[in-house]
Amino acid sequence: xxxxxxxxxxxxxxxxxxxxxxxxxxxxxxxxxxxxxxxxxxxxxxxxxxxxxxxxxxxxxxxxxxxxxxxxxxxxxxxxxxxxxxxxxxxxxxxxxxxxxxxxxxxxxxxxxxxxxxxxxxxxxxxxxxxxxxxxxxxxxxxxxxxxxxxxxxxxxxxxxxxxxxxxxxxxxxxxxxxxxxxxxxxxxxxxxxxxxxxxxxxxxxxxxxxxxxxxxxxxxxxxxxxxxxxxxxxxxxxxxxxxxxxxxxxxxxxxxxxxxxxxxxxxxxxxxxxxxxxxxxxxxxxxxxxxxxxxxxxxxxxxxxxxxxxxxxxxxxxxxxxxxxxxxxxxxxxxxxxxxxxxxxxxxxxxxxxxxxxxxxxxxxxxxxxxxxxxxxxxxxxxxxxxxxxxxxxxxxxxxxxxxxxxxxxxxxxxxxxxxxxxxxxxxxxxxxxxxxxxxxxxxxxxxxxxxxxxxxxxxxxxxxxxxxxxxxxxxxxxxxxx
Amino acid sequence: xxxxxxxxxxxxxxxxxxxxxxxxxxxxxxxxxxxxxxxxxxxxxxxxxxxxxxxxxxxxxxxxxxxxxxxxxxxxxxxxxxxxxxxxxxxxxxxxxxxxxxxxxxxxxxxxxxxxxxxxxxxxxxxxxxxxxxxxxxxxxxxxxxxxxxxxxxxxxxxxxxxxxxxxxxxxxxxxxxxxxxxxxxxxxxxxxxxxxxxxxxxxxxxxxxxxxxxxxxxxxxxxxxxxxxxxxxxxxxxxxxxxxxxxxxxxxxxxxxxxxxxxxxxxxxxxxxxxxxxxxxxxxxxxxxxxxxxxxxxxxxxxxxxxxxxxxxxxxxxxxxxxxxxxxxxxxxxxxxxxxxxxxxxxxxxxxxxxxxxxxxxxxxxxxxxxxxxxxxxxxxxxxxxxxxxxxxxxxxxxxxxxxxxxxxxxxxxxxxxxxxxxxxxxxxxxxxxxxxxxxxxxxxxxxxxxxxxxxxxxxxxxxxxxxxxxxxxxxxxxxxxx
Numbered sequence: 001x002x003x004x005x006x007x008x009x010x011x012x013x014x015x016x017x018x019x020x021x022x023x024x025x026x027x028x029x030x031x032x033x034x035x036x037x038x039x040x041x042x043x044x045x046x047x048x049x050x051x052x053x054x055x056x057x058x059x060x061x062x063x064x065x066x067x068x069x070x071x072x073x074x075x076x077x078x079x080x081x082x083x084x085x086x087x088x089x090x091x092x093x094x095x096x097x098x099x100x101x102x103x104x105x106x107x108x109x110x111x112x113x114x115x116x117x118x119x120x121x122x123x124x125x126x127x128x129x130x131x132x133x134x135x136x137x138x139x140x141x142x143x144x145x146x147x148x149x150x151x152x153x154x155x156x157x158x159x160x161x162x163x164x165x166x167x168x169x170x171x172x173x174x175x176x177x178x179x180x181x182x183x184x185x186x187x188x189x190x191x192x193x194x195x196x197x198x199x200x201x202x203x204x205x206x207x208x209x210x211x212x213x214x215x216x217x218x219x220x221x222x223x224x225x226x227x228x229x230x231x232x233x234x235x236x237x238x239x240x241x242x243x244x245x246x247x248x249x250x251x252x253x254x255x256x257x258x259x260x261x262x263x264x265x266x267x268x269x270x271x272x273x274x275x276x277x278x279x280x281x282x283x284x285x286x287x288x289x290x291x292x293x294x295x296x297x298x299x300x301x302x303x304x305x306x307x308x309x310x311x312x313x314x315x316x317x318x319x320x321x322x323x324x325x326x327x328x329x330x331x332x333x334x335x336x337x338x339x340x341x342x343x344x345x346x347x348x349x350x351x352x353x354x355x356x357x358x359x360x361x362x363x364x365x366x367x368x369x370x371x372x373x374x375x376x377x378x379x380x381x382x383x384x385x386x387x388x389x390x391x392x393x394x395x396x397x398x399x400x401x402x403x404x405x406x407x408x409x410x411x412x413x414x415x416x417x418x419x420x421x422x423x424x425x426x427x428x429x430x431x432x433x434x435x436x437x438x439x440x441x442x443x444x445x446x447x448x449x450x451x452x453x454x455x456x457x458x459x460x461x462x463x464x465x466x467x468x469x470x471x472x473x474x475x476x477x478x479x480x481x482x483x484x
Numbered sequence: 485x486x487x488x489x490x491x492x493x494x495x496x497x498x499x500x501x502x503x504x505x506x507x508x509x510x511x512x513x514x515x516x517x518x519x520x521x522x523x524x525x526x527x528x529x530x531x532x533x534x535x536x537x538x539x540x541x542x543x544x545x546x547x548x549x550x551x552x553x554x555x556x557x558x559x560x561x562x563x564x565x566x567x568x569x570x571x572x573x574x575x576x577x578x579x580x581x582x583x584x585x586x587x588x589x590x591x592x593x594x595x596x597x598x599x600x601x602x603x604x605x606x607x608x609x610x611x612x613x614x615x616x617x618x619x620x621x622x623x624x625x626x627x628x629x630x631x632x633x634x635x636x637x638x639x640x641x642x643x644x645x646x647x648x649x650x651x652x653x654x655x656x657x658x659x660x661x662x663x664x665x666x667x668x669x670x671x672x673x674x675x676x677x678x679x680x681x682x683x684x685x686x687x688x689x690x691x692x693x694x695x696x697x698x699x700x701x702x703x704x705x706x707x708x709x710x711x712x713x714x715x716x717x718x719x720x721x722x723x724x725x726x727x728x729x730x731x732x733x734x735x736x737x738x739x740x741x742x743x744x745x746x747x748x749x750x751x752x753x754x755x756x757x758x759x760x761x762x763x764x765x766x767x768x769x770x771x772x773x774x775x776x777x778x779x780x781x782x783x784x785x786x787x788x789x790x791x792x793x794x795x796x797x798x799x800x801x802x803x804x805x806x807x808x809x810x811x812x813x814x815x816x817x818x819x820x821x822x823x824x825x826x827x828x829x830x831x832x833x834x835x836x837x838x839x840x841x842x843x844x845x846x847x848x849x850x851x852x853x854x855x856x857x858x859x860x861x862x863x864x865x866x867x868x869x870x871x872x873x874x875x876x877x878x879x880x881x882x883x884x885x886x887x888x889x890x891x892x893x894x895x896x897x898x899x900x901x902x903x904x905x906x907x908x909x910x911x912x913x914x915x916x917x918x919x920x921x922x923x924x925x926x927x928x929x930x931x932x933x934x935x936x937x938x939x940x941x942x943x944x945x946x947x948x949x950x951x952x953x954x955x956x957x958x959x960x961x962x963x964x965x966x967x968x
Contacts, residue, residue, distance in 0.1 A: 110771045112771075197764075287596075
């Protein structure tokens, strides 16, 4: 195969800025060629009805096709594919806890999270899927065109063919507009990453059942509603570059100022830190602190209660792992069992924004999570389940968490509950919040925090392992503020 | 500590392009404020005389302060710092060999490779060090201002203070212009990376013995001589951004065309592949192929001859590991012992360049080396010790290696012998060559090869783990072609 054949027949559109303007034009479209957002809601409600699944907890030892290894206690599928539940031993000099053990999901395969886009009436539309996942609070959420593990898409176990997969595997038609490996939850997954890919096609293609075409403006409007866009949609969407003509952006002066920071040519000049400084800040932290995370037998995960029934933390903190049976009320569809991980409570994922020299900046934090391949990634200002910290001294509570409660209601610019991946996590929801502050938060911040613009986040997200999955979700929240 | 304090007192100079123009202006200066290149050569010869060391091979079991672990056979320092010699088991579906074991150097610390720069008479100068390393063929080579492992610079073992270290550790004065973690040889090191950092100061500072100030133009002129710039200098230099006014560049039309590709705003538009396509090519290869590399006891490295005396491959391939005693003829200086790794022969590191639509492109290859943290990095067109492949069938010989012999002498634009790191490797030299080809090499290339411009290489090298250390060295060779 020749690498020059992979370019596809779709022409380039004026480089990155040209593509970013096309994406922004789609973000400015409140209605799609095929359905308004009101019509989408009707269609989506109907899809939820068609996919009327329910998930029942069962003991781990009752899982079919999954087994508990007699030596290690690790939980794995009979095929050795999909994922395993193993133990992790962590040692670090970053943060208050120098050493711990925990269960972790190990899924070494790289999956595909792909959105197909196509111009209709000159506007890019995204092909989205109404997809059931067993851990979703509301069964069905809006997913990328394709969302598949390698075990799924190489059809090792002869599952059904994956609709539209052919657009995302070689040899393929179409032009790749985004294609980057991104990490997922570093506290729950060991070195997991997925391929976030956007492919543009010009050819006609059939619209299969359960799929719809929406503009990016419609997707960003749906970002303002609880639990509609699933995590995989949000992470792919976050990797899309935008460049707006900020003067004509909707909304007020703050929203236009936020949109203005998307201009990659000027955002570095007006930001508190240029990209060299941001990269140096991250390099410094990686060089100064160390993290060692080793997979160990699940049985050796001291400090946790592990039975053949369920895995729990004795204080009720962090998460449980249990078995789930997935049942369709519609009798035609297959049922299956699998392990699921359930966080102990709803989490808080918040960013503080602040105008510095008139330019909106987002406060982000360097986080060392044990599942990251390269120790440190950048997350939101606050990312935690508060209960996990409730018995720790004040100095060890997450920074800025207390502050959020003291901010006036008028500071809250975004407040939506969103779910983490429903294929592995049960009812894992987080409250995503964007606050705008003034002098309550000074420009000087602790060493592991940094102010950057939304445009600078867009520069980083082109590459792997800079922004964690929570920060990437938050980018979609922030984009919804200027676009909707 | 506040991250806003880290910026330093040195002003920004018009963002990345402004900095890149300043670096290019220094590259255009053939003589420095303090010495001409002829004067440098005299000074450097004198420094080589002062540092008259010699390295003698000794059996591994005669190393002082190093020991062979009775259980694993691993070789380590009594302090548990510096590095160890361990075993590695590799499994991959990339390339002709699916599984092998080999010895590997394990050095988990992140060291500092730092160059201090300062303007004199409006031109940036680099503070360079004439430094002895035991594995160098010529004892002394030109090194960055600071070249120190973490064990060195945190002075765990009370070594001498490292000159100028204070400019590279927090809290520091000065403005960081480059700061990125980069990998080193993935066939010899397990997941090693060093911090490549350039710091600009405006304050006066003393010139210590063994150091000199040179322009980047002088450094690039020295790139055309065998074994002057050491590997650490080359990797830091490769991370420096350049942007030239190509019309006024020295040399002929080809050199000016090469310099023109440095313009980050235009290089994507005129290149065969834009950056999105290059990143997608790499993502595709990472997703398609897998690499598992696990540290194992050195004793379990089957296929190698391991004794208390020396480690060798029975076919005389790859490398040996032996003990070395480093002696100073000047009796005042301490002597020490350490393990060194010696490659079996001089290697070939070559790039093919070709004008495509008039624009010079460099042919690079995606390489899966077992020591890479993220499996694949981008290397030169050819990177090998030919003898390692001599008994393999033709189809498994390195691509393009044969072709090099068939090219006319006029195609050879650069041909210099350069050393790899002399602190770990004994007489590890490679012949670096740049060829310019015409129709001998078509634009269509195998799937793990890609054409990109020197400017696109500069975009990638801002980030970790895109360009391997051989490709980064080659960037300095290529820069010398337009600058000198």
